[in-house]
Amino acid sequence: MVETYGHFILASGGTGGHVFPARALAQELLKAGHKVSLVTDQRGEKYEAMFPGVHILQVHSASPSVGGLLGKVKAAIKLGHGVLQSIGLLRRLKPQAVIGFGGYPSMPPCMAAGLLGIPLILHEQNSILGRVNKLLAGKATYIATSFKETYSDTGAITQKMVFTGNPVRQEILAKTATPYDTSEPGQTFNLLVLGGSQGATVLSDTVPAALISLPEHIQKRLSVTQQCRPEDIGRVEAAYRESEIKVELSSFFENVPELISDAHLVIARSGASxxxxxxxxxxxxxxVPYKFAMDNHQLKNAESSVSAGAAKVIEQDDFKPEKLKEILLELMDNSQLLQDMAMKAFGQADPHAAEKLAELVIASCNLQNTEMKTPGKVEE
Incomplete structure (x- = not known):
């Protein structure tokens, strides 16, 4: 007989792009009465506040992408150790399934699940299968995708893909489909610039240069909220100082959902989250896709929005003040176009992505396990 309530292990860590979807899934599974644990790397303590009600366990992990040959060897040893730790954890906890969210912190528990024959579901945030998910895909029951078109060079892997969308945090969901308040000529125009954790310096270089070259009457309309690296804030502030633009700068904003909701236009990296x-x-x-992203996946991500008519894309090598100025003048003078783009952006969204991912996770267990094991006790 199939157990109604199960124990699910999420494998995630590293960047917000991997962690936010895991948190959204955890909330859905907990709401349905399931037990949830997060297995991550040695930085696990920082996730405690993000995952209330979730037991957090740590295993060894490392990225072989840094440190040259010696770094690769050390990483391989740590990953191997992490797999052995994960095998012990999974045998003790007896989860119904393991759900991996990409990145090297997810590799040891996902690999252990594959070795032990425990259902493994992978969630891919980007439009191209990431390196770790690609390595694990052969053992996966399903691969949940964030984009309707997600590239893999293997047909057998493509057949495992199920489109669920990319789960977002509850704070974002609370702003779902907030009406777009157009800005007509002469009215304040809210511009939000989100740099992300990698490569934000190019935004700090280009955006102020483009904005201060705009005609004075347009500068007076602009209210700019810009995320910068801490080391860039001083010079970005100096660049804006002689302009007519109202500016707020910070390396981190707590109220991103409100900022996006209030924005008439967003300039950002094209990370999946x-x-x-x-x-x-x-x-x-x-x-502005991060050009050093693996397999140039940020460009592929952005192209999906461009095809839908929801966004413009400027590749990093072409991201010059003159180019950005040209596009800004086109958009700011056409409130109807911006409103149409806003509608098309929401047309791409799936606010129910976390629910769909949870349903896929639970279904995978029901399909594979006619008699689920009793969940093991989560040890402190």
Missing amino acids: TMAEVDVIGRPAIY
């Missing part, structure tokens, strides 16, 4: 949040709220965007 950022795009999902912009789409769920429904805002037009200019995306």
Whole structure:
């Protein structure tokens, strides 16, 4: 007989792009009465506040992408150790399934699940299968995708893909489809610039240079909220100082859902989580893909929004003040176009992505386990 309530292990860590979807799934599974544990790397303590009601367990992990040959060897040893730790954990906890969210912190528990024959579901945030998910895909029951078109060079892997969308945090969902308040000529125009954790310096270089070159009457309309690296804030502030632009700068904003909701236009990297949040709220965007992203996946992500008419994209090598100025003048003078883009952005979104992912996770167990094991006790 199938157990109604199960124990599910989430494998995640690293960047927000991997962690936010895991948190959203945890909330859905907990709400349905399931037990949830998060297995992550040695930085696990920082996730305690983000995952209330979830037991957090740590295993060894490392990325072989840094440190040259010696770094690769050390990482391989740590990952191997993490797999052995994870095998012990999974045997003791007897989860119904393991759900991995990509990135090297997810690899040891996901690999252990594959070795032990425990149902493994992978969630891919980007439009191209990431390196770790690609390595694990052969053992996966399903691969939940955030984009309707997610690339894999293997047909057998593509057949495992199920489109669920990219779950976003509850704070974003609370702003779902907030009406887009157009800015007509002469009215305040709210511009939000989100740099993210990698490569934000190019936004700090280009955005102020483009904005201060705009005609004075347009500068007076602008209210700019810009995320910068801490080391860039001083010079960005100096660049704006002689302009007519109202500016707020910070390396971190607590109120991102409100900022996106209030924005008439967003300029951002095209990481999957950022795009999902912009789409769920429904805002037009200019995306500047991080050109060093693995397999150039940020460009592929952005192209999906461009095809839908929800965004413009400027590749990093083309992201010059003159180019940005040209696009800004086109958009700021056309409130109807911006409103149409906002509607098309929300048309791409799936506010129910976390629910769909939870349903897929639970269904995978029901399909594979006619008699689920009793969940093991989570040890402190």
